[in-house]
Amino acid sequence: MSAYVWVWVAIVAAGLLAWLTKLLGHVVPERIVENPRVHRIAAYVTVTLLMALAAVQAFTSGGHLVADSRIAAMAVAVVALVLRAPFLVVVALAAATAAVLRLLGWG
Amino acid sequence: MSSADEASAPDADYSRRAPAPGAGEVSTPDAAEPAPASRASRLGPTRTQALSVSIATGAYAISFGALSVAAGLDLWQTMALSLLVFSGGSQFAFVGVVAGGGNLAAAAATSTFLGIRNGFYGVSLAPILRPMRGPRLAWAAQVTIDESTAVALAQPPEDVPARRQGFWWTGVGVFVLWNLVTVVGALAGQRIGDPADWGLDAAAAAAFLALVWPRLASRRAHVVAGVAAVLALALTPIAPAGVPILAAAVVGIVAGWKAPRAEGEVPE
Numbered sequence: 001m002s003a004y005v006w007v008w009v010a011i012v013a014a015g016l017l018a019w020l021t022k023l024l025g026h027v028v029p030e031r032i033v034e035n036p037r038v039h040r041i042a043a044y045v046t047v048t049l050l051m052a053l054a055a056v057q058a059f060t061s062g063g064h065l066v067a068d069s070r071i072a073a074m075a076v077a078v079v080a081l082v083l084r085a086p087f088l089v090v091v092a093l094a095a096a097t098a099a100v101l102r103l104l105g106w107g
Numbered sequence: 108m109s110s111a112d113e114a115s116a117p118d119a120d121y122s123r124r125a126p127a128p129g130a131g132e133v134s135t136p137d138a139a140e141p142a143p144a145s146r147a148s149r150l151g152p153t154r155t156q157a158l159s160v161s162i163a164t165g166a167y168a169i170s171f172g173a174l175s176v177a178a179g180l181d182l183w184q185t186m187a188l189s190l191l192v193f194s195g196g197s198q199f200a201f202v203g204v205v206a207g208g209g210n211l212a213a214a215a216a217t218s219t220f221l222g223i224r225n226g227f228y229g230v231s232l233a234p235i236l237r238p239m240r241g242p243r244l245a246w247a248a249q250v251t252i253d254e255s256t257a258v259a260l261a262q263p264p265e266d267v268p269a270r271r272q273g274f275w276w277t278g279v280g281v282f283v284l285w286n287l288v289t290v291v292g293a294l295a296g297q298r299i300g301d302p303a304d305w306g307l308d309a310a311a312a313a314a315f316l317a318l319v320w321p322r323l324a325s326r327r328a329h330v331v332a333g334v335a336a337v338l339a340l341a342l343t344p345i346a347p348a349g350v351p352i353l354a355a356a357v358v359g360i361v362a363g364w365k366a367p368r369a370e371g372e373v374p375e
Binding site: 006007008009010011012013014015016017018019021022023024025026027028030034036037039040041042043044045046047048049050051052053054055056057058059060062063064065069070073074077078081086087088090091092093094095096097098099100102103 | 163166167169170180184187188190191192193194196197199200201203205206207208211212214215217218219220221222223224225226227228229230232233236237239244245247248249251303304305306307308309310311312313314315316317318319320322323328331332333334335336337338339340343344348351352354355356358359360362363364366367373374
């Protein structure tokens, strides 16, 4: 199969798995999922995945560690988050920071 | 909880904070019917809240649409992700792994791991929504996300119809707007040339940071998140793309295995 078809396979698989995960919560008896350890693991896995995705997206390119204008963009995002800016504002400020720095020729 | 708070923390995990929502009180659908006065008193504000959360959440699908196209997916694939996966964190993760050159299995796995919390939302919502069967159950599952759960559980515990309305109005509202705005973002993304010129790579990083931010309330969560980030970065030059992210999931499993010594240390 072509690479294009494989992307579709992955999308449909991810969609199906996402839906089955959601469905499971609605149909399983409560006592099975009320295990505190399962709850803790789910909470921490969410934190570690999102944090790792942020770090890899901010500080790597093509399998290499990279320091470029994204560092400044992340610093701006942190300030915006501390000031309780809405999601879209945080994202837009980070993009604008990187875009302006690149326009000036700084990575 | 105001709707503005929810809008600024779209992916916050509310299920753990929620009280057991009327568990035991609701044995049959009839028992869930409240006095008419209580119905009239809450449904207006509930709908307003659902609508404002839907608009705030739907709006940021524009960044998903643009990032997905920047990652190399086409318009139809981008739309399919929003329709089928329909969970912001999972969708950003899928295109993030693809953009980083990771293989597709890693993308689907990361997306699925990030969607595990939605399974717990179904459990929290069960006392409000059960019994359900057939298409209604299938559709309820699809719109079980951070926002619909948050608005449902933010209504008074005794007002089951308001909680139910909060779930459905927010779930369907976000679904409609999220999918429409995804198209707008993807079409915009196709017309802008090199995504890096517009800082879209930085936007993706900031999006993940904004999603994790509300969950970093405790010192222990900071440490765990820091370890995950450092491990993922350290593995990036030596492991295939996507693997560093999944290694971070292992950090989460280890961190959650043992019970914390103090209350409030588990991220919310």
